[in-house]
Amino acid sequence: QQQVKQSPQSLIVQKGGIPIINCAYENTAFDYFPWYQQFPGKGPALLIAIRPDVSEKKEGRFTISFNKSAKQFSLHIMDSQPGDSATYFCAARGSSNTGKLIFGQGTTLQVKP
Amino acid sequence: KAGVTQTPRYLIKTRGQQVTLSCSPISGHRSVSWYQQTPGQGLQFLFEYFSETQRNKGNFPGRFSGRQFSNSRSEMNVSTLELGDSALYLCASSQTSAAYNEQFFGPGTRLTVL
Numbered sequence: 313q314q315q316v317k318q319s320p321q322s323l324i325v326q327k328g329g330i331p332i333i334n335c336a337y338e339n340t341a342f343d344y345f346p347w348y349q350q351f352p353g354k355g356p357a358l359l360i361a362i363r364p365d366v367s368e369k370k371e372g373r374f375t376i377s378f379n380k381s382a383k384q385f386s387l388h389i390m391d392s393q394p395g396d397s398a399t400y401f402c403a404a405r406g407s408s409n410t411g412k413l414i415f416g417q418g419t420t421l422q423v424k425p
Numbered sequence: 426k427a428g429v430t431q432t433p434r435y436l437i438k439t440r441g442q443q444v445t446l447s448c449s450p451i452s453g454h455r456s457v458s459w460y461q462q463t464p465g466q467g468l469q470f471l472f473e474y475f476s477e478t479q480r481n482k483g484n485f486p487g488r489f490s491g492r493q494f495s496n497s498r499s500e501m502n503v504s505t506l507e508l509g510d511s512a513l514y515l516c517a518s519s520q521t522s523a524a525y526n527e528q529f530f531g532p533g534t535r536l537t538v539l
Contacts, residue, residue: 355530
């Protein structure tokens with residue numbers, strides 16, 4: 313119940329494509345869902361986050377879609393660029409577990425020029 | 426504002442030794458969380474500190490411990506190191522311990538146990 317399942321494990325797209333990364337969870341107590349981007353040798357950097365009372369959130373080229381009934385959420389990267397090549401992690405946090413993030417296993421994205 | 430800083434960045438230890446890692450949160454942030462990142466297990470929560478009190482603890486053995494000081498700086502300690510403790514240890518800070526508070530990560534400390 314504490315897991316967050318992320319897919320795919322790896323993804324290759326051409327420049328300008330729209331990679332989509334999916335996450336699913338079981339625990340309905342989760343009510344905050346951030347996405348992090350991590351480059352080699354760096355710590356994860358917060359990209360965008362959503363609460364379940366919102367079905368979609370956009371920040372720049374990054375969009376989160378949230379389906380509360382299906383307990384799924386996804387990250388879309390519009391007009392992807394080679395500089396977006398990184399590992400992406402979804403996460404979840406429950407209000408009763410403040411500060412504790414449960415992470416998905418990560419998706420390694422490669423954007424080819 | 427300076428980001429989260431972690432020292433040292435790299436450490437090499439041998440089995441049975443102990444190690445102390447340090448984290449300085451973003452100025453004004455009072456909550457510090459620690460995570461272990463490995464290729465096999467991914468990112469796993471170790472513990473969270475707020476106002477010098479441990480608020481949450483992950484599923485790790487008692488060899489892993491931490492503390493937070495009055496200036497919000499935090500340390501974590503791993504005693505009796507095992508080969509499996511080799512990992513990237515990440516510290517994240519947030520303003521408060523509230524659920525929706527954004528967590529900002531440091532660059533991590535790469536620990537290698539030989």
